[in-house]
Amino acid sequence: MSKIVVLGAGISGHVAASHLRRKLSKKHEIVVVSPNSNYQWIPSNIWVGIGRMKPEKILFPLAPLYKKKGINYKQAKAVSFFPEGDKDETKPYVLSEYVVGEKKGQQEKVTYDYLINATGPKLNFEATEGLIPGQNKTYSVCTYTHADHAWQGLNKVIQQMKEGKKAKILIGTGHAKATCQGAAFEYILNVEQELRRHKVRDMAEITWISNEYQLGDFGMDGMLMSYGSMTMKSSEMVEMIFEDRDIKWILGAGVNKIEDGLAHYENLEGEIKTESFDFAMLIPSFSGHGFKAYDKNNNDITEKLFKGFMIVDADYTVKPYEEWSVQDWPETYQNPTYKNIFAPGIAFAPPHTISKPRQSKNGTDIFPAPPRTGMPSGITAKLVADNIIDSIKKGEESLHHKGSMGNMGAACIASAGYGMTQGSGISITTYPIVPDYYKYPKTQGRKLGKTFGEIGLAGHWLKLALHHAFMYKAKMKPFWWLIPE
Amino acid sequence: MTQRISKYQRFKMMNPILQFFKFIYLSIKIMIIVAGGHGGTRKTNH
Numbered sequence: 001m002s003k004i005v006v007l008g009a010g011i012s013g014h015v016a017a018s019h020l021r022r023k024l025s026k027k028h029e030i031v032v033v034s035p036n037s038n039y040q041w042i043p044s045n046i047w048v049g050i051g052r053m054k055p056e057k058i059l060f061p062l063a064p065l066y067k068k069k070g071i072n073y074k075q076a077k078a079v080s081f082f083p084e085g086d087k088d089e090t091k092p093y094v095l096s097e098y099v100v101g102e103k104k105g106q107q108e109k110v111t112y113d114y115l116i117n118a119t120g121p122k123l124n125f126e127a128t129e130g131l132i133p134g135q136n137k138t139y140s141v142c143t144y145t146h147a148d149h150a151w152q153g154l155n156k157v158i159q160q161m162k163e164g165k166k167a168k169i170l171i172g173t174g175h176a177k178a179t180c181q182g183a184a185f186e187y188i189l190n191v192e193q194e195l196r197r198h199k200v201r202d203m204a205e206i207t208w209i210s211n212e213y214q215l216g217d218f219g220m221d222g223m224l225m226s227y228g229s230m231t232m233k234s235s236e237m238v239e240m241i242f243e244d245r246d247i248k249w250i251l252g253a254g255v256n257k258i259e260d261g262l263a264h265y266e267n268l269e270g271e272i273k274t275e276s277f278d279f280a281m282l283i284p285s286f287s288g289h290g291f292k293a294y295d296k297n298n299n300d301i302t303e304k305l306f307k308g309f310m311i312v313d314a315d316y317t318v319k320p321y322e323e324w325s326v327q328d329w330p331e332t333y334q335n336p337t338y339k340n341i342f343a344p345g346i347a348f349a350p351p352h353t354i355s356k357p358r359q360s361k362n363g364t365d366i367f368p369a370p371p372r373t374g375m376p377s378g379i380t381a382k383l384v385a386d387n388i389i390d391s392i393k394k395g396e397e398s399l400h401h402k403g404s405m406g407n408m409g410a411a412c413i414a415s416a417g418y419g420m421t422q423g424s425g426i427s428i429t430t431y432p433i434v435p436d437y438y439k440y441p442k443t444q445g446r447k448l449g450k451t452f453g454e455i456g457l458a459g460h461w462l463k464l465a466l467h468h469a470f471m472y473k474a475k476m477k478p479f480w481w482l483i484p485e
Numbered sequence: 486m487t488q489r490i491s492k493y494q495r496f497k498m499m500n501p502i503l504q505f506f507k508f509i510y511l512s513i514k515i516m517i518i519v520a521g522g523h524g525g526t527r528k529t530n531h
Contacts, residue, residue: 244490331525379523402525409518421501427511429518436526450518455490456498458507465512484520 002028002392005094005112007078009034009062011042011374012345013118015381015485018476021071023389030070033110035077035099037061039474040144043374044467046186048147049281050194051155052418055144058467060475069476075100078119079107081293081305083338092340114388117310117343118381121286124175130258131174131284137261138174138280141187150281154191157279161200167278170263172209174282176254179219179369181210184283185238186414191281192245193417193424208242208249209263209275209282211366213358215239215249218412219368221355223430224444226452234428237453241416241426250275252358254366255282270361286346286369304335310343311335314351321356326406326436328352332399333384339397342388344380346372354434374470375410376433378485379403406434409450413463416455425459428452 002024006017009032017032024030038059047053066073076096083092091111098106123142125131133140139150157167171188173181188208195201208215216222216234223234242249252268263275263282288308295301305311314330328351335341343349354370383401390398409431416424429452435445443451473483490498497503 240490326526329526331527375519383523403523404526406526408523409521411515411519413515422499424498427515429515431518452514454507454511456507457501457504458511461504461508462511462515484516 002113003031003111004028004114004116004388005031005033005110006116006118007033007094008118008120008347009036009039010118010120010345010377012120012347012377012381013116014039014474015378016116016118016344016385017066017071019382019385019481020389021069022481023385024392026070028392029072031072031074031110031112032062032066033074033076033078033094033096034062035075037063037075037100041467041471041474042142043463045141045144045147046183046190046415047418048144049139049141049150049154049187050190050418051151052194055148058144058471060471065476074098074108074110076108078289078291081291082109082296083293083301083305083341084296086294086296086298092338113340114391115341116381116384116388117341117347118345119289120346121309122289123284124287125284127285127287128175128255128258128282131255131282136258137278138258138282140284141183141281142283153279154194158195158198158200160278161195161203162198165203167204168276169204169206170209170275170277170280170282171206172250172253172282173211173368174255174258175285176211176256176266176364176366177369178211178283178285179371180283180286181212181218181368182371182373182412182414184208184210184281185218186416187281188247189241189245189414189416189424189426190418192247193422197422206247207275207277208247209253209255209265210249210251211254211368213252213268213356213367215242215251217355217368219353219355219371220430220433221435222444223435223446223451224448225428225446226448227454231448232453234453241455252360252366254360254364258282266360266362266364266366268358268360268366288349304337305341307349309349310341310347311337312343312348314349316349316351324352325438326404326432326434329404329406329434331402331404332387333380334387334399342384344384345377372405373410373412375485376405376408379408382485404434406432406436408433413459413466415460415463417460419460421457423460424455424457425461425463427454427459427462
């Protein structure tokens with residue numbers, strides 16, 4: 001009998017727990033430890049943030065589902081890691097603290113045979129002074145509650161515009177090293193379309209602000225893609241869309257401070273500038289959760305487990321951009337010191353960024369951190385679960401399942417406006433996610449044909465279909481496993 | 486380099502009949518790319 005503990009119940013943690021439960025007999029125990037009571041389908045937060053989808057449509061409570069499926073669920077947060085146990089406990093464990101109910105505040109040693117750390121990122125709003133969701137006219141769409149607040153803020157500005165007041169809207173990244181430009185990109189296009197729907201578009205000036213060097217970088221160093229019968233750079237595609245929708249842009253901007261309706265930033269030229277706004281949605285930087293780890297003698301061994309995020313089988317050797325390769329990226333997401341610990345999804349420490357690092361003339365790092373969206377999060381979680389299942393069944397370590405982001409495709413179906421007949425979406429696929437300049441030297445590290453872009457109504461239908469398919473899958477309804485990650 | 490979207494392109498992008506077929510095409514194409522497999526990189530490239 002084995003006990004597998006999964007920390008986190010987001011896309012990655014939930015996928016891992018679901019597959020483990022389906023493929024392992026009931027004599028093996030699956031435990032999910034998460035401070036969140038609900039599962040949320042994060043990609044649909046965009047529609048919550050424009051008031052076109054209720055938060056209830058993108059979430060469901062975890063406890064009843066896990067009870068029904070035989071998954072032990074603790075609504076608690078991980079505090080620290082003891083991968084060797086301690087003087088009193090011989091098994092490895094995670095010290096966890098309950099966050100609700102009678103046990104609130106109580107700590108428990110959750111022992112394990114295998115540990116999957118799927119805690120995702122900490123939304124590091126503190127890294128940017130004044131960037132607080134719901135304050136200083138800034139909002140976020142990173143969670144469903146944030147997105148709901150964002151809609152309330154946006155709706156207020158829309159009503160003011162209907163009364164004749166002009167407004168400035170600023171959307172993008174809220175830190176010099178933020179990631180998730182794709183979510184902000186979706187949001188700016190959805191907001192623009194909603195303003196047209198409310199017939200106030202001419203009252204608004206919409207501006208994109210980002211730490212990207214070029215439009216369409218998306219933290220993936222941009223891409224060369226097939227677009228219809230043409231081959232186009234992602235920067236050209238996004239520029240075409242922004243021009244078409246009369247959206248201005250500010251690039252290479254490291255936002256460092258927010259005041260009421262005012263964003264302070266430094267650009268790559270080293271200029272210190274400000275941009276005013278009546279409504280802003282700025283993605284914060286992501287960071288690790290600051291977990292500590294201890295050995296059985298209570299010595300601090302945090303550096304063996306964490307490098308911000310969790311250390312896995314990546315090559316963390318520091319080297320210049322020109323020497324980066326896909327081989328640097330992890331394949332099994334296994335911690336090299338403690339082989340029964342894995343970190344799929346956003347919880348693993350990337351070896352480096354994907355976008356080229358750049359500094360301002362003042363020496364400030366301004367470039368996107370690497371994104372890890374829902375699709376690679378799900379794929380890496382499933383392969384980690386499969387390796388654990390194989391190891392348990394064989395009685396020895398098995399790492400047969402591998403999935404490097406340098407040998408994995410991803411689809412980004414970016415909503416560009418909601419509506420069954422008026423909606424739009426930008427469907428982009430990228431193969432591989434991390435460019436492989438050795439395999440595809442003449443096409444910027446990506447395979448043309450498998451890296452393509454399409455704009456149109458079908459993209460909206462596709463995003464809506466994915467929403468329903470993945471909610472069905474997450475609820476573990478009949479044959480849910482037939483839907484790929 | 487900027488290319489605005491022409492009226493004809495926009496018509497194609499928003500025409501429900503054309504887009505229905507595009508939806509089928511995209512669904513299959515994305516499924517092939519994404520579900521088409523993944524793997525390691527360290528023993529295959531060099």
